[in-house]
Amino acid sequence: MMSIAPERIAALLPQTQCQQCGYPGCAPYAQALSRGEAALNLCTPGGQTVINDLADLLQLPTMRPADPKRAKKNKSIAYIDETQCIGCTACIRACPVDAIFGATKQMHTVIASECTGCELCIAPCPVDCIYLQPVNDKWLPRSHNLTNKLQEDRFAAATQAQIRYKHHCERLERLLQQKNAHINPCNKKNDSKSISNSASAGHHQVVAAADLIAKAMQRAQTLQTHRKVPENQQNFQQQQIVKAQQHAAYRRAVRNLQSGNEDEKIAALKWLQEYKRQQ
Ligand code: SF4
Ligand code: SF4
Ligand code: SF4
Numbered sequence: 399m400m401s402i403a404p405e406r407i408a409a410l411l412p413q414t415q416c417q418q419c420g421y422p423g424c425a426p427y428a429q430a431l432s433r434g435e436a437a438l439n440l441c442t443p444g445g446q447t448v449i450n451d452l453a454d455l456l457q458l459p460t461m462r463p464a465d466p467k468r469a470k471k472n473k474s475i476a477y478i479d480e481t482q483c484i485g486c487t488a489c490i491r492a493c494p495v496d497a498i499f500g501a502t503k504q505m506h507t508v509i510a511s512e513c514t515g516c517e518l519c520i521a522p523c524p525v526d527c528i529y530l531q532p533v534n535d536k537w538l539p540r541s542h543n544l545t546n547k548l549q550e551d552r553f554a555a556a557t558q559a560q561i562r563y564k565h566h567c568e569r570l571e572r573l574l575q576q577k578n579a580h581i582n583p584c585n586k587k588n589d590s591k592s593i594s595n596s597a598s599a600g601h602h603q604v605v606a607a608a609d610l611i612a613k614a615m616q617r618a619q620t621l622q623t624h625r626k627v628p629e630n631q632q633n634f635q636q637q638q639i640v641k642a643q644q645h646a647a648y649r650r651a652v653r654n655l656q657s658g659n660e661d662e663k664i665a666a667l668k669w670l671q672e673y674k675r676q677q
Pocket of ligand 2: 475476496508515520
């Protein structure tokens with residue numbers, strides 16, 4: 399096999415970062431291919447098209463997709479049943495391209511044009527209110543520059559996903575820095591705003607800022623200790639979550655009974671019979 403730079407291999411991948419190849423993203427899969435350590439038929443969203451292109455580039459015989467059933471499936475985008483969403487933000491944290499919009503304890507919604515259908519938001523949802531809706535698009539996301547020419551759309555979509563993923567990583571990096579600065583205010587010394595022209599003035603500024611923050615944190619902690627969280631409020635929230643989870647289990651059973659595989663149908667039927675008995 400020819401040794402090819404991982405960047406050239408990654409340029410052929412759909413960039414959804416879905417991890418369905420078994421690697422934690424497109425770049426790690428490209429690196430493994432470049433080292434000759436991975437099979438070239440693992441990228442489910444890429445399907446036969448990407449396998450053929452990889453085979454050409456790496457000068458290897460082409461193969462069938464490792465999971466042909468899944469590779470043949472229509473592309474899908476995520477949809478959130480907003481009436482069931484409890485605003486836990488778990489899906490936002492899971493989405494590698496920041497295609498979910500929402501805030502804590504608020505309903506969440508998917509930005510359909512940016513969703514790559516990677517499915518990473520489905521499992522973390524505690525109330526199972528995220529569904530996949532099949533779409534006719536050949537490549538996702540529905541980036542803004544689509545041309546209706548298959549090859550060009552493929553690369554436009556991959557570029558769009560890659561840009562969103564890059565912004566997502568940068569956002570996480572910024573959040574981490576802010577968190578670190580908050581935990582240890584002295585880290586602010588790296589912040590250009592806190593560096594004064596004179597070293598000694600800068601030192602005093604940083605110490606003063608650290609002192610103020612420590613005092614504010616102490617005040618907040620004291621308030622928190624003396625604040626009475628109404629017990630009934632906590633109980634109510636807990637009941638709402640349990641209720642939402644029960645609704646989710648019911649919807650999942652009905653869905654499996656209608657369109658699951660044989661095992662899922664049998665399990666769903668059992669679950670619904672038990673549910674009916676308890677009601
Ligand atoms: S798009 Fe393909 S290469 Fe990228 S993470 Fe998903 S399966 Fe792996
Ligand atoms: S919203 Fe779309 S892109 Fe984001 S995690 Fe869910 S399926 Fe993936
Ligand atoms: S994970 Fe589910 S419940 Fe939580 S915010 Fe997302 S859609 Fe709503």
